[in-house]
Amino acid sequence: MSFIxxxxxxxxxxxxxxxxxxxxVGEEVYTDRFSQQLGGGLPATLINLGRLGVPTRIATELxxxxxxxxxxxxxxxxxxxxxxxxxxxxxPVNITSAVILPHDRSFITYGKNGMEPDDDAKEAxxxxxxxxxxxxxxxxxxxxxxxxxxxxxxxxxxxxxxxEDLGFETYADALSLADYYTPNRKEAQKLTGCADVFDAARxxxxxxxxxxxxADKDGCVGLDEDGLCFVKSAEMFRNIDSxxxxxxxxxxxxxxxxxxxxxxxxxxxxxxxxxxxxTAVGALAAYVxxxxxxxxxxSLRLTNIxxxx
Numbered sequence: 001m002s003f004i005x006x007x008x009x010x011x012x013x014x015x016x017x018x019x020x021x022x023x024x025v026g027e028e029v030y031t032d033r034f035s036q037q038l039g040g041g042l043p044a045t046l047i048n049l050g051r052l053g054v055p056t057r058i059a060t061e062l063x064x065x066x067x068x069x070x071x072x073x074x075x076x077x078x079x080x081x082x083x084x085x086x087x088x089x090x091x092p093v094n095i096t097s098a099v100i101l102p103h104d105r106s107f108i109t110y111g112k113n114g115m116e117p118d119d120d121a122k123e124a125x126x127x128x129x130x131x132x133x134x135x136x137x138x139x140x141x142x143x144x145x146x147x148x149x150x151x152x153x154x155x156x157x158x159x160x161x162x163x164e165d166l167g168f169e170t171y172a173d174a175l176s177l178a179d180y181y182t183p184n185r186k187e188a189q190k191l192t193g194c195a196d197v198f199d200a201a202r203x204x205x206x207x208x209x210x211x212x213x214x215a216d217k218d219g220c221v222g223l224d225e226d227g228l229c230f231v232k233s234a235e236m237f238r239n240i241d242s243x244x245x246x247x248x249x250x251x252x253x254x255x256x257x258x259x260x261x262x263x264x265x266x267x268x269x270x271x272x273x274x275x276x277x278x279t280a281v282g283a284l285a286a287y288v289x290x291x292x293x294x295x296x297x298x299s300l301r302l303t304n305i306x307x308x309x
């Protein structure tokens with residue numbers, strides 16, 4: 001049975017909503033709305049895929065603490081099989097307290113930025129991911145595993161997020177290894193030095209046969225063997241909180257790749273899953289199931305994918 005795999009840190013978000021203001025030093029502020037959710041990043045993409053019925057596996061770090069237990073339960077409830085790479089007695093998950101104000105938000109995070117896998121962790125991830133149809137790829141310590149998987153026929157999908165040092169030289173290895181890359185407008189402009197989103201897509205063409213640049217709320221630019229196109233967003237969704245939109249887009253896009261949809265249709269599927277994600281607070285609070293995704297896809301396919309520009 002084919003599946004989609006990935007490796008990354010687990011994030012747990014503690015969301016304090018309806019906060020009137022940030023507390024001053026020594027002050028306590030109450031709110032009547034609170035939730036605990038898994039946060040964004042690669043785990044959120046895999047959970048969204050699991051909710052769409054795609055078999056998924058994640059190599060991550062989980063301990064015996066209450067936050068790790070919560071994360072493990074969330075993975076298992078959403079059809080994601082976790083492979084634990086952690087063997088210590090601490091708290092290996094990232095924990096973020098998000099104070100959500102009427103027009104802004106503030107964050108405090110316990111944890112670390114990225115994994116530093118040893119040889120045992122790399123071997124465990126490779127053994128878990130062997131045979132995957134797709135593997136979600138992040139820059140960092142698992143590059144040797146990605147190379148082995150690609151040589152065996154696994155499709156690699158890169159999503160690396162914002163970095164002040166984002167550039168072709170800095171990320172040459174990751175860009176040359178990935179089959180697909182899904183930057184947003186700001187990331188693509190930073191990477192390529194192009195102000196125009198269409199020029200940024202063209203600048204990525206030497207690295208990828210099929211190029212995607214997410215153009216924020218408007219939709220996505222696509223570039224394939226037929227040329228440039230624009231795939232409009234699903235406009236029926238009302239934006240409440242953009243947290244996790246990129247992770248959800250990636251899930252819809254990978255759902256399309258997994259089921260062998262045409263490239264431009266994969267982008268539309270991503271626009272639908274990304275659009276639904278912004279309709280509630282938190283990275284994973286709002287999502288489409290497979291039935292809803294396919295219904296919306298069928299209704300938008302003829303109107304939201306442009307002819308070649």
